[in-house]
Amino acid sequence: MKIGFLELSHVFANQVKLPYSTGCVWSHCKTVDEISNHFSFDVSDWFYALDGSLDVTDTAQKLSQCDVIGVSYFVWNTHISDRICAEIKKINSNCLIVYGGLGTPKYGRCEDFLLERSFIDVIVHNEGEIVFENLLKAIIHNNDFSNVKGITTHKFQTPLEERIKNISEMPSPYLDGLFDDLIAIKNHDYEWESLIELERGCPYTCTFCEVGDRHWTKIIKQDFDKMIREIDWVSEQKIDYLHLIDNNFGMYKNHRIISDLLIDKLETTGYPNTLNITWAKHKKPYLFDIAEDLWKVGLNKSVTLALQSNNYKTLKAVERANENTNLKEVVAHLKQRGMPAYIETILGLPEETLISFKEGLYRLIDEIDYHNYIGIYVMVALPNTPFGDPEYIKKYGIEIKQTSPAFFHHDHPPEKLLNDVNNVVVGSNTMSFDDYIEASGWKWYMISMHFLGWLRILAMDLKKQYGITHREFYDKLFLWFMSNKETLLFKEYNITIKMLKKVFDRKIPWGRKVSDVSTIYWEYEEATSIHIAKEKNRFYDEIVEFLDVKFDINANVIDNQFNKMKDPYKIYNGDLEKWARECMWWGRRADRFFV
Template structure:
């Protein structure tokens, strides 16, 4: 008599609440590798359960166990879902005391002692790459082994029969990554939902694994200081072609340093060829190589020539030399960033930079100095508070830096309170700064304002952000309340920021409030001859925010998608706002200022249609600024990918002043 198949549930939970799913890549690798074994495939049922950041414990428990508990429950654990998954493990052991709970993932790898000591419901912790370890665990379970008899499986931590915690020898990393079956080509990760549509926000793809650097704050899957290993070109091309057939707009590469290997150039060439055939993908987002080589510049040149978009990232983290030393990043060529940033800006390529607040050695003064130096070249600056991650240098040497930390309210990260160069009051102040800077500069509510404000108004980006901080705190308008609440939260994270972003994107009330801040706090500081230009830039930035209405709410924005006609642009639906009249050609003004060219010729009234890609609600509420950027309004020239219009000959100053400053009309 054939026995019932072994039932195995793989569980993932993303960080964001979105109407689209986050692709379950880790679970897909595990399932594809396990089912490639004929013994497992014959006697095992493996199901992926993929939850978003809004899922509750009660909802997840009912979804997982509504029809009974499986035999094996395996979780892909990260800091934001650790607490939920330990609670679900406890529930599972009540339902199936003989079942196995397996934890794997970045947050628990190498942390078996802590995890098993604190959680009696967890049986096994997987250390390092998990595909082949997971397959061996399932083979052991099918062979009748108990959870205390796993001494022969490399790369795990478990309890032996006496209750002692045992860690087996490390498993060598896979040298030939193609031995790991593709979760896409094998069909393990479905490419369509019940309506036949691609169900994910983006396509996640690894082209390689490993990172040669050893930054003090980073763990990157345990692959720091490791040889970089790549998947084959043929496999990657087949995966990208599958995504293109399903009209995937954006590929997000889960590599530590894309653009470092010569094969990365070949990958982009293949993406370009596939897009020529299918029209997709349209964008590649990546953690770009820290050291920019000829390979990187060749890739950027190719992508610009064919209109393949990306947000080119400068992952600087800090510009303070003493802090760089403690980060183990002082000698990285990433620090020679200014020429690269100037080149990207001159070429009109979208670029953003990342900084970390709270690194040992950093002070408020040194951070602000670096922030303003960086924002002279890159206005879209993402500032993140430092988290102390397991297995990192900062985690291991915390006493050396005098670190005081606390675990998060809803996550298992260690959040910094203070250290030798950062007081608690400094940290509180900077979290307010982070909230406002992420809101208006990273996501970004203001995209064009910063360069004209600095060049024409003489006001630095940090000064403007601090002005907005003060205004939110002091203004008595009830409309400021969401902003004040966000600023006074104990820690700046996506859950705090996302509701305020929704408020700004989706309501005229919030946009009008930002206009009032501009008019009362910053405009008086601008030289009078430049005020009208900057007025127009502010209006343009707020007008071109996504055409968005929060789900379940009536439209509360004049230019919500419900109020605008939809047209097809290059195979994708766009809302269009006709005959928008502005006091100047804002993109041309900003382009001229970034290049150090005269901007006056572009200061004249213009009329244009604005196009907003439809579907912003798929990414909101979230803080996925790389994707939301594609839903910002663009001029007809931009959306049709027409060459920049030459700036006309300079007119007289009186002609410029006499042009009537228009206002948007629908």
């Protein structure tokens, strides 16, 4: 019998992820003689690149030749995976389609999901290796799945399978030749992105996170020898990008073993040269040492501070209360070391208001004295979190709208993006949809002006020289350009708000193209930055006019700000796309937009 796998990931910056989840599942299953004697898997039946060339009918036709399909289902591939699997079932009704992954509903909440998807035969809950193994064994014997733990079907659900107690013993697709086989038949021009799991689990129970369930609170570690050999493989294959799958990197002192190895590999082989790290929420002294070592060699752009909100009621609602109490000290400590920080927040969390959202940003820049980049993310309601729980939704009056996948920095055809869906939280008992749109506009404003640098130096100079708080400066500027409709800022604000409304009406995908610069869908603040760069003199002339009218301050105060911003026409020979990539996208956490 033949097995196929579907684990689709979007392509960004010409890079595609190795299909790590299904790779781990098959690496385990093929070690079981009973399974390897009855099932075969050809890596040509492994579909992973979600790009503009992916054809639903063609993919379904190829996979329909298999007897079992394992689907890794996540928020970024839900609709396209559903369409492919529905087609497979039409072609071959005997093909068993098995869904797993964090995009499936939480155990006990699958009824409506399955009613809408008759083509799914089985949902696997939590870890997939053991459950998929037991499903294949059941197929070999009698197709009776009632004794397979951890599944839901259209007729029944079984008790959950226990967590794997020793993930170090689980085979690795990097080390058993599976990924070697996949790379050998590479039929595209994309570069690979690698993923290595350091640990499973997270001690936190954040309601917005897919691993916030108490099922995952115990952390189970990988053996260092296994991880070292996997990193060796990534380095030998000359793969630039590595995702460290660990929700709290730097929580333990011995994480230095990994960081030291990565530094050594970079210095001796050049690979990997880019890391995606999720830093531990609690910042121990040795975390800063690890981060600084990685930062010095360019493997770490900043230390992430997962703030989520400055509003205590919101943090309590998402089970993050009593966190970030020492934020000011952490920011000051990073400044002392000369390292940039990176704060993450989420717009759309319960108990947040329009006022508390704005107040939170002002607290950061006026009280905490934080001025590095801040990421303000949309709240995607994941089905296996409390945001997929009707009781939680009712309690906080959560309002959800469907949009295309909420991501940027790609050039996928809009018609294909609009075929896929994210459930985005756009309101609650404390924030109406209109307030949400206004908050989104404020996010655009503050990120564009302050956190991407266009007015940051000026605002800091005004506070130091004239005692003008950031709140006063930005509040007055906002009111001024909103009443001066000929200004560049008003034009950009108006375009951004109109586009956001169209996103929520499912008319356009997320992001904004600047057609004479590139084909990329930029984040709205980045697109505005490109337009400011194109009209830099006009923009700062308008700011000088504002300063004269509202503060009676001489135009010379703008010189420091004007000269601090990298000029794409002088430094990049007019290559606005390269400037935007390096300064506003890749380099924003490290303030690379400044000279």
